[in-house]
Amino acid sequence: MSRRLTAVVLAATAATALISGCTSILPGTAKPESASSSPREPGTNCKRSANPEQCVEWVDTKPKQGQDLLAQSTQDELITAYMLCSAVPTEVWDELLGPGHYRFIGQGPTCTISSDDNRKTPDGKFAPVVEVEIAVWAKDPLATDLAILRGKKELAENVSEFTIAGKPVMRYGTPEDADGVGRDKEELSIAALGDVNAPGVLRVRQTLRAPRGTSYDAPIDRAPLTSMRDVVVTELLKVLFP
Amino acid sequence: MWQRLTLTGLFAVALLAGACTVDPRPDNPGGDQQAEQQVEAGVPQEYRAKALAHARDRQIDACGLHDPAAAEKATGDKGDELVPGSGGLHECDLRLHKGEFNSTWRFNVEAGALFDASSRKSAAPENLGGLDIFVTEHDTSCEIAKPIDDDYAVVIVANAPSGKDKPAKAPCQVLREYVTALAPTWKELPKRGSGRTTPEFTLTRLDPCSAAATAMDMFAEPFLETSNPVTCTARSMKPAPPQQRPKGVGRDEVTVTWVMDDDPSKLVRAGDDSAREVTIDGRKAVLNKGSNGCTTYIVWDPDVSVVADNRNPEDETLTQQIRVTTATCDNAEQIAQKIVAKVAGK
Structure with a gap:
């Protein structure tokens, strides 16, 4: 593999992994000085995260919009994550995820909002869990992601493009992400300012996982994921990139 | 000379009465502290907490976590043998059978298995016999974890018999019954050398x-x-x-x-x-x-x-x-x- 190709693959990995909060590949400082007064110790919500030691409790913070939000993300990732977590009001999340949902800043500058993983169905069993992860990337346009992913056959076949609320969207998903088994995902990158060539990407990953206590290969009904996908993105765009 | 691994007595005979009786001798006072202090110098700072936890969990008598009589009751089958796992002495299998050539259930215990926040998040919390545990159901097996601390647990897996004879009970039903019976023993995890099992390793x-x-x-x-x-x-x-x-x-x-x-x-x-x-x-x-x-x-x-x-x-x-x-x-x-x-x- 040539050096150039290696760099491109790494960039693609970084692009697609940004939303997963892999701090090791993210530029910048994960926990900037300006957030030093924010709670760092795992609290109520972080205790429920998959990685309490890396987690930061969410602080309700009025979100900036558009270019201001993108600029904010280059200066202070944690505050930006607070803003992303604060964008959609509780009542809307109540409707989308059900009561008892909770928010936290997981590993890296990503806001995570999870449905109540202790919620039970009417027959007393644990309900499936939906997680929404939100991040912004100010430095590159969506066109960069598209070029990287479209440039390799095995990645390109997982890419699709469409629009939500009038903005270009790229979906990246393997067949396993939508097979209705164990854990399904909808991973979207949205041209935040409406132009695929303008820097600024809103990334939204929605994950549906089998109820607590069930096997990783248990069948799941992905209908909730399908029905809420565009609604979540529309709500976020309404506030963050009107 | 070979011997059967037993819980305070002969496996097939006396374990029913003796299995749940933890030796009344007190543990070595300060023994745990001693173990905690003995982390090898070559273990760097980032791995010392893990080494400390592993040193603590090495003291747990993995086979002593079993109770063959309770397993027989939960499965309806006969106890076969307790076998320390070839994966390491922190594991112990209890095997059961229905007849000479008909092995049935297998219960595998691992003391000090990694069971962190991510694991707890995907497993179902329950209380069995006063014990806070986490259950994960699989097709032909069931896993129950009893946390020791935030990152480690005693994990027991019930593997249902394979073959054409479908067991009367689902793996998690059997394991819940078994762990409920084990709860008094698991509240104070049995230590090696306590005499709960012989021989000592x-x-x-x-x-x-x-x-x-x-x-x-x-x-x-x-x-x-x-x-x-x-x-x-x-x-x-x-x-x-x-x-x-x-x-x-x-x-x-x-x-x-x-x-x-x-x-x-x-x-x-x-x-x-x-x-x-x-x-x-x-x-x-x-x-x-x-x-x-x-x-x-x-x-x-x-x-x-x-x-x-x-x-x-x-x-x-x-x-x-x-x-x-x-x-x-x-x-x-x-x-x-x-x-x-x-x-x-x-």
């Missing part, structure tokens, strides 16, 4: 990192890391650049594990030079070339052996062994000699 009194430390001088910027309560690896902070390893060559590291295994001499076969037997400090050892490096089995104590199959007690016995994996067999004997000298206190 004395290797577990020792830290595998003290053995692995003898190989540190092979590496530039060496360090030690535990991967479970009975396994420790010595390797370099400066790993070699990624490259295709020749077939038969393993990672450039030395891993030491305390295991129970059958006679390693069985690996030595006429006309096959992949295994050879040597004697190290008067102990039988077998070096075995594999596709991913070399494994050396050193029989630590031939006088203490347990039956691996009660239906074939003379052929299937296990002994405590030091298992050492190295990149190749070229220097494996020298490494094994240093390890044995260290473990034997020489």
Whole structure:
């Protein structure tokens, strides 16, 4: 593999992994000085995260919009994550995820909002869990992601493009992400300012996982994921990139 | 002389009454503290918490976590044998059967298994017999974890019988009943040497990192890391650049594990030079070339052996062994000699 190709693959990995909060590949400082007064110790919500030691409790913070939000993300990732977590009001999340949902800043500058993983169905069993992860990337346009992913056959076949609320969207998903088994995902990158060539990407990953206590290969009904996908993105765009 | 591994008495006879009786002798006061303080110097700061947890969990008597009588009640089958896992002495299997050639349920216990926040998040919290546990259901098995702290747990897995006879109860139903019966025992996890099981496996009194430390001088910027309560690896902070390893060559590291295994001499076969037997400090050892490096089995104590199959007690016995994996067999004997000298206190 040539050096150039290696760099491109790494960039693609970084692009697609940004939303997963892999701090090791993210530029910048994960926990900037300006957030030093924010709670760092795992609290109520972080205790429920998959990685309490890396987690930061969410602080309700009025979100900036558009270019201001993108600029904010280059200066202070944690505050930006607070803003992303604060964008959609509780009542809307109540409707989308059900009561008892909770928010936290997981590993890296990503806001995570999870449905109540202790919620039970009417027959007393644990309900499936939906997680929404939100991040912004100010430095590159969506066109960069598209070029990287479209440039390799095995990645390109997982890419699709469409629009939500009038903005270009790229979906990246393997067949396993939508097979209705164990854990399904909808991973979207949205041209935040409406132009695929303008820097600024809103990334939204929605994950549906089998109820607590069930096997990783248990069948799941992905209908909730399908029905809420565009609604979540529309709500976020309404506030963050009107 | 071989013997059956028992819980305070003969497995098939007395365990029903005696299994739940923890020896009233007090544990060695301060014993845990002593274990906590004995983390090998070669374990770097970032791995010390893990090493401390593993040292603590090495003290748990994995086979003592079982109660064959309760397992018989939960399954309706007959107890077969308790077998310390060949994966390491922190594991113990309890096997059951319906008849001579009809093995049924198998319960595998692992003391000190990784069970962190991510694991807790995906498992279902429940309370069984006053014990806070987490359940995960699979098709033909069920897993229950009883946390020891934020990151580690005692994990028991019930494996349903395979074959055409579908068991009357689902794996999680059986395991819930079994763990409910075990709850009084699991509230105070039984310690090794408490007398709950015999024979005692004395290797577990020792830290595998003290053995692995003898190989540190092979590496530039060496360090030690535990991967479970009975396994420790010595390797370099400066790993070699990624490259295709020749077939038969393993990672450039030395891993030491305390295991129970059958006679390693069985690996030595006429006309096959992949295994050879040597004697190290008067102990039988077998070096075995594999596709991913070399494994050396050193029989630590031939006088203490347990039956691996009660239906074939003379052929299937296990002994405590030091298992050492190295990149190749070229220097494996020298490494094994240093390890044995260290473990034997020489």
